[in-house]
Amino acid sequence: MPGKLWQSWRRLWRLRHLKEAYRPLLSEDDGALVSIDCETSSLKVKEAEILSIAAVRIEGNRLRTSDAFYTLIKPQRALDHENIRVHGLRPRDFDAGLPLEEALEKFLRFTGGRTLLGYYLQYDIAVLNKHLKPILGAALPNHEVEVSGHYYDWRFADYPDGYIDLSWETIIKNLHIPALPRHDAMNDAITVGMMYLALQARGHSESPALAPVSSSSVSDKPPETGSALPPPPPPPPSRLGQGDFE
């Protein structure tokens, strides 16, 4: 995950390149975080179609599940069976789905310019940007927070020499949060939110803007702090296959 300074610069740059219509919306930031998750039809960004998007706001120690965002998106192509097995969404389940553009529009209105939070967020952002760039004129300008990065920092403080397992199940276990059924975008977004609340309580949260923030999220080497330059992208997490990012 890029460092905060880099992100701030990127945010300004992208905001400038946004189409006029979206600039006010994506400039808005009330300081809340938004935990997001997308279910997609593939793990390769180029092929992936977004099937559902979920987003839930975090305000202080509160996860606003009562006012969360969730939508199904009508797929453009037929889904393969392997995929249906993973996310459990059958073709008929998409009857209530929105067309992609409409869903993205609503998503943007929910998140505004707030900081986005996720687990291996870069993938979600990459898939979203693939569709959003033509609409917005630029990629999402939002700050990004990788929950596994904060988890890494927390574990690293206690086990500087150990291998730090960043798998979803391990994080849930070590943070003592309840395991919701997986592969449902809303549940995953809520789980990420709970992970963040638990880490925040342990002193590993987003510090005020521009403060140096650790960046390494995946490898077990010591995190780089205060880096003004974008660090190399993290090695592809297991979930991502070839890791073809933007």
Next chain:
Amino acid sequence: MATRFDLSHPPFDLLTPAEAQALSDSADVFFFCDDQEILQVGGAVDSLYLVLKGLVREMAGEEIVGVYGEYETFDCRALATGKTFHKFEAHEEALLCAFPRQEVLALTDKNPAFGAYFFATVSDKFGQLAQKRDRQEWQNLFTAKISDAGFRPPVFVDAVETIVGAARLMKEQRCRSLLVRDGDKTGIFTTSDFRDIVATAVPGDTPVKDRAQFSLLSCDKEDYLFNAMLLMTRKNIHRIVVTEKGAPVGTLAQIDLLSYFSNHSHLISQQLEMATNVGDLAKVARDMDALVESLATQGMKMPQLARLIQVLSTRLMARLWQMVAPPAVFAGCALLALGSEGRGEQILKTDQDNALIVGDGQNEDDVAQAADHFTEQMLRLGYPLCPGGIMVSRKEWRHTTQNWIRVLQDWAWQSQGEALMNLAIFLDAETISGPASWLPVCRDALRAGLSDDATWFSRMALPIEQFPNQKADGGFWWQLLNREENVRLDLKKAGIFPLVHGIRILALEMNIMATNTFDRLEALVSKGILKRAPADDISESLAFLMHLRLNAGLELLRGKKKLTNEIDTASLNMRDKDLLKDALLVVKRFKQTINQRYQLDRF
């Protein structure tokens, strides 16, 4: 679709799927660090919290008064008032689900069962038990059939019979109504008709059909009892005719209705009298279990329930003894129930504790054979063997009066170990069958042989200290807070035994003959040994511990498991946890009292 948050635990399991879905959708999630305050004393409360993970403690000042773990809900009291009287803090990082108070309140209006959960908790602790009983009785009333109530078989009389003949028949059959057959018509003739007969001086040879009522009010035997009750109330009559496919098969009197709804015990005692073999008795024994279950869920108080069961099981054992013992043995021996059965505090059949006082001149082999047979058949009735072997089948528990006196004095002299516990158990004996005067003779002789040696009573009282306080000692909440695995509490060790034994020794010292603990307590109060208030506390605490043990026992029986004295404290609801804590404090105070009185510290 299942709800986002797990709402399958009480009270949310009372919601319909749609209600649960809506409530789940209205919830936010909160996270609190160790020791972080969640609700402050007197603060406004706008949510009902469900613990998803972690532990929350409820504090009154510095004292912990409640602990909430996963799937538990707080603060139910604040739901009604909108503010809390205690402080709630995260004990261990707590992830909470917060339901808006207004949403929950709206559901309590819409869903009465869900509402009852909260508002019953708010109401007085014991008042709630009474409410629960009312609900249960109303349920019975609406679901019970006339055939469940055990209506009386009809006694028919011919229409031409005289009223004097009818009166004789009623006396003979011990019934208060007759069905009068007149061709294909049926009438009813009841004792209340005699009032008019006497008042208007009707001659005794008048045919009964002239005075009988032929416009019968009847209900089918498969009809609801409730309808029978309505009919009686509406027509202001005391009995109706029960029909099956239109033909009269019996009568149902108001008194039958009443006793059905108070309890079914009269049916069981009737069956006991009519039983002719052990098989019949085994059926009665099973019915008794069902009776216990039904009375316990109806919220009958423990001392009363225990005594009712004592009456029935005493008769059950007496009937069994009568069946298995030759007449000479039956008449010439006194069968005793010992321990909890003797005190009238055994509700479920935990084990058989019994003994025999053998009359002089009995044939020993006959007695031994009958006693063996008795123990064996008791097992068939569902009374497990006594692990300590305190059963008539063992000759150590069969003596003549003279020998018993010697044995008792020997135990008293040893006053430790097994002898001490044997003596304690014998102090609770009650005569079930046979000459009732022998047991008091044994007891008086024992009492007379005791010196008023303070050391002796101290040694007798010592076993109340044999189970140290570790688990019971106020650390109960801490144990929960420390998340000790499987917080099991042995109710007998933690509370029932210390109370029962302490009171037993006090009663022995004061020469109180009662065997029931509640009776002994009363006697101790009237002798000025215990004050009224602490005695009431002890009696309520004992009753509550018995109630917990009974509920746990019934649960074990439903699962076809062996009875134990342990309960899983995790399975208790908040109210019971509260009461349990109170009860354990009473036990602790009582142990201190006994400790001081008998100076147990010196051992």
